[in-house]
Amino acid sequence: MIAALKFLHIAGLICWCAALIALPLLLQGHGAARGQRQYDRFRLLTHIGYIGFATPAALVTVAAGTALIFAAGIFEPWLIIKLGFVAAMVMIHIWFGHMIQRSGEERRSRWRAAPLAGLVVVMPLMAVVLGLVLLKPAPGPFRDLIPAQFLSPRVSPP
Numbered sequence: 001m002i003a004a005l006k007f008l009h010i011a012g013l014i015c016w017c018a019a020l021i022a023l024p025l026l027l028q029g030h031g032a033a034r035g036q037r038q039y040d041r042f043r044l045l046t047h048i049g050y051i052g053f054a055t056p057a058a059l060v061t062v063a064a065g066t067a068l069i070f071a072a073g074i075f076e077p078w079l080i081i082k083l084g085f086v087a088a089m090v091m092i093h094i095w096f097g098h099m100i101q102r103s104g105e106e107r108r109s110r111w112r113a114a115p116l117a118g119l120v121v122v123m124p125l126m127a128v129v130l131g132l133v134l135l136k137p138a139p140g141p142f143r144d145l146i147p148a149q150f151l152s153p154r155v156s157p158p
Contacts, residue, residue: 005068012061019054020089020122023096024115030103046100058093062086075153082132085125092122 026046065086069079096118 002068002071005064005071008060009064009068012057012059012064015057016054016061016089016093017126019049019057020093020096020126021119023049023054023100024119024122027096027099027103027115028112030115043104046103050097050100054093054096058090062090070153073153076136078132078135078137082129085129085132089122089125089129092118092125 023046026042026049030042069075096115099114099118
């Protein structure tokens with residue numbers, strides 16, 4: 001079961017990260033659409049990319065990761081820190097959705113640099129998440145920063 005959850009988590013994460021890289025690049029081409037037909041294609045591609053690919057990939061990643069935490073019983077300080085960076089990735093994901101929605105309302109955007117700024121922010125977040133997972137740093141300096149109740153599952157009194 002743990003192997004299946006890891007597979008789902010990693011596959012979802014790969015798809016979600018790919019979408020978080022592709023969406024701002026697509027949004028950058030928003031102003032370059034010439035004519036209504038190109039603009040309609042742009043809107044359809046970004047909408048389907050966000051609603052039909054990026055968001056389901058994010059949901060699979062988070063759901064499988066949450067199940068994996070409890071199935072494997074991992075309650076380490078590095079994981080709590082990683083979840084903070086994942087939460088930042090979720091916020092960037094939501095911001096990209098906002099930009100996609102706004103691109104349907106405004107033909108020429110006032111926020112031309114915003115998609116690339118989002119890309120510049122999300123790339124280091126992905127690198128930190130990957131680094132924390134691969135390195136699994138020792139609890140030494142982090143253990144004192146995190147309250148004890150976050151480092152173990154809650155047990156109901158008998």
